[in-house]
Amino acid sequence: MLDQATILDGGKAVALTFAGGEQQRFHAIWLRDNAWDETTRAPGNGQRLITLGDIAPQTHVSAVSVEGGRLQVTFQPEGRTISYDARWLAENGYDRDHAHAPGWTAPEIETWDASLGDRIPLADFKAVQQSRDELARWLHGVRRYGFGKLVGGPTESASLLKVADLFGYVRETNYGKYFEVRTEVNPTNLAYTGLGLQAHTDNPYRDPVPTLQILYCLENSAEGGENMVVDGFRAAERLREENPRGFDLLTRHCARFEYAGSAGVRLRSRRPMIELAPDGELIGVRFNNRSAAAITDVPYEDMADYYAAYRRLGEIIDDTAMEVTFKLAPGESFIVDNTRVLHARKGYSGAGSRWLQGCYADKDGLLSTLAAIEMQPREAAE
Incomplete structure (x- = not known):
């Protein structure tokens, strides 16, 4: 060699x-x-x-x-x-051309839109529990596309914790180890209503933001309530292609996010809606209209153009050509990379029941588990 x-x-x-x-x-x-x-x-x-x-x-x-x-x-x-x-x-050689256009993505990432179709990373819950190869195949898809779905799981409360156990640990927040997603009276969060929700990333008001979210279905007989996912990286790419200056503004200036819906909790963060690494790699998207605070870090001369770019990013995210939609059955769940993939929910009626549970985890555990499995054949050969 x-x-x-x-x-x-x-x-x-x-x-x-x-x-x-x-x-x-x-x-x-x-x-x-x-x-x-x-x-x-x-x-x-x-x-x-x-x-x-x-x-x-x-x-x-x-x-x-x-x-x-x-x-x-x-x-x-x-x-x-x-x-x-x-x-x-x-x-590990570094003697190469390091120049990249701002907004480039790592080789293991593939951006997508509605044309993703049936290429959704899908696996059987029991299969990934019992087979490291099946787990690696599913985790590889989650790393590549930023989300994945599991079917055939149990329907007992807290079953979502078993999903996190496949690769890492639950990240506990003020919502607890996990939270209920069903209609409540006087809800502390709009997720606990039957309203439709615009595609968003969760908890943008945290620093650091939870990097993974798991949503697990226990009951779902209500009309509507389909889940949708949108690739925030692809949305950012579209904005960059259409409006390079607007893309630049959303990467250079910080937005602000805030949550104060629970007693004793007041969470705030200050981060760009589109986050780039110093070498221009696209590493994060934060977008959540419900938690957006007043934007005060953009100069007066740039604010109008910033808002135009903000509006256009929202229009791209809302474009049905960007979304992948599915309805979870009891025992099914999905996971999203919360630094990249936005998730949404269509509105649902009061008839029937809809009970999901959600929790957060950290992407480093998922990537570590995948890397360890991938390294096993090489270590055995050596």
Whole structure:
């Protein structure tokens, strides 16, 4: 896999040529910091045993060689030779064009609209409980599309906690470990009425926002009440294509969100409606008309255009060509990436019953579980 290694710039870097002719350059300080020898990393968990301050600022490479497909690097002034796995270096190379247009998405993400059709990530509850392969297949779909559905689950109260147990832990909030979604008298939240709800992300007034939401159906004989999901990333892409300046305004300026519906609770946050990482990666959408507070962080000169972009984003989200709709039966549930996918509900009548339960969890647990399953074949091969 690794054919050749050459010292560059008096030892400040090395150039590697991999099988097939691909070349990558690595700085000496980067290589030393990312060594996996027993004095740099703990064998059991891979955590670093040293700080950057323990590595000499004048660290450089005095010799390199390729032996048995591994890279051997001798560092000075330590006078130590450290071995590197060629595949790891190839996977973690950074010598590439890092330029991206603002709003780019990671390779493992696929944006979608109503044309997603029957490609909804769908799995049987018992199957994902019993099979790591089935669980991985479903979690892979959730990572790719930002939501997924489970069928064939139990219909006892609190069954949704078993969904969270598949990959992580429940994130408890002021609503408790889980909350009831059914009509209430004098509700503390409009979700507890029969009203239709615009597509939204949940709890935008929290910092950090819950990154996953699970909704689980226990009863559903009422007329209406269908669930809808909308890909906020695709909505942001559409806005960027139509109105680059409006997209820029919604990413550069913070909106404000607030919730004070329960005694002793007053939650506030200040975040952009469309959030980008420093390198322009699209990493989050916060959109919730019910919880929007006064926007005060946009300059006067930009406010009219900001509101025009805000309005257009809402119109895109409301476009039926963006939505995937389904009705949950008892024992069915769905999960959404609350940093990306907006969910909604059509209004329903007082006849019959509609009882869902909801809870929050964290995406890092889901991604960790998926990554651990995906790494098992490689670890077994090694």
